[in-house]
Amino acid sequence: MHTEIPRYDADVVVIGGSYAGLSAALQLARARRRVLVVDAGVRRNRFAAHSHGFLGQDGRAPGDIAAAGRAEVLAYPTVRWHDGAATGAQADGDGFAVSLADGATVRARRLVLAVGVEDQLPPIDGLASRWGRSVFHCPYCHGYELGGGRIGVLATSALSHHHAMMLPDWGTVTLFTNGCYAPDAAQREALAARGVAIEPARVECLVDMATLALADGRRVVLDGLFTLSRTQVNGSVAAQLGCAMDEGPMGAYLRTDAIKETSVPGVFACGDAARAAGSIAFAVGDGVQAGVGAHQSLLSR
Template sequence: MAHTKDYEVIIIGGSYAGLSAAMALGRSLRKTLVIDAGKACNRQTPHSHNFLTQDGSTPQEIATISRSQVAKYKTVTFYEGLVITATKLSEGFEVITGNGDVFYAKKLVIATGIRDLMPGIEGFAECWGISVVHCPYCHGYEIRGKKTAILANGDTAFHLASLVNNLSKKLTIITSEDCTFDELQFQKLNKNGIKIIEKEISTIEHDAGHLKYIRFKDGSREAFDAAYAAIPFEQNSIPVELGCQLTEFGYIEVDLMGKTSVKGVLACGDNSSMMRSVAIAVYSGNVAGAVVNHELTQEAV
């Protein structure tokens, strides 16, 4: 093992939520360690939107500015690496990294994000976040009016279609299997001129991540400019290892203050919110940082 050090708070994950929590703690003079492996889930996305003062900036630009501002607070330390295990002790927590470094803290903030699970469709991963996207609030304006596919079925596809119907009238739902819409959904989709294709996708043909064609397993293909997709995800192993309760959808269960089911552990960002955006991540991180500081203050009285 390498060095061992004590902190008041360890933040696992140093993207938007983690940095926001770190800023709140740094401004409260809390001895804080931010551990980050530098693999943000949106690192492939060319531009970030719907976040005041940074609309259109790249994710990396926002992260660089954020980190430089947090670094001005001298009680905040950064560590580049991956947390392998975290253990709740009788007092506080022990965190061990892949390099064998051991750290201790009174509180943990988990800002690990989530890991998208790519489907077995050739070209999908290369387009993810560029022309195959998850959120109309983050990307919808940029692909407005374009010929757009919705890669989903049933209630999920219907929900996405209702959200983006005002952004483009050239919508096609590709279910990749027999569709599961109820009669009322069928009527509404037909009324709005939204096509349905039930063929299974084999390949997404693209140019540097920009969708050109969707090819089907029967050999046919159709041109599209963009697509929305709802794909599954998995949590980082750390909150599960600590015993944090998950919701039925797989997110870390938190209260309005970001507190998990494990005392002393808070969560913020994409790992605990269905509202996946930079703005929400920054907000939830700020709340988590303030709540951690409040807990430390109360415990010191």
């Protein structure tokens, strides 16, 4: 629902109201700074029923964690919330002007980009509809719940070798190379030492919960499948501002320093958009640092 936003100067606009953005906003709110959170409402983990590995919230529904965080942040009187997307941002004097999808413009002294990323999945029929349910990317987030069962690794590049080497700690693993790479002799030896089977046949599609239909007609029944997505930073705001990027194993992400400031002074970034690989726990921690960094920068500039 659209909330009318007056033209006022916020201390900080936080773009993205998921775990990282909420964490940054909380630090700023507790410093009694005026904060506007702009959120398009698209969490990366919206497909998963449960979240794991975040201390104090293990096994809780991701949406419930985010909703509780939003309520905590909005309890502070200096915080405002806008449901909608930020479509642009540019330098404006000694601060920034942020354009919103409804045509409004808001101005702030600092920005925190917690825009998240979009997962670009392998083009295998049936995979996207099972993403976050029986197809995953993070063993630490989802491996334990497979109960030591049958796990597949669908290769997307040579980086999938590392995935396959990790996952035997969570079950019995088969690596489906799917024409994406051919393990060399040393890699085969390492995989064998970890008990990983190698399946070279191409994967046609996924059926049932996590059953792979192969090109030669066989079907391999699994309890869960892991694959590496490619990630893309959401939106165009970071690019418009000229924020530098670094290339990670799964895609480009925003370059930040020790206090989570980007290459553009006054612009901070946190969450999956500013990290090579992420989780809720990492996002919350990075959000704390971005919020603290943004606040402290207001004291000296």
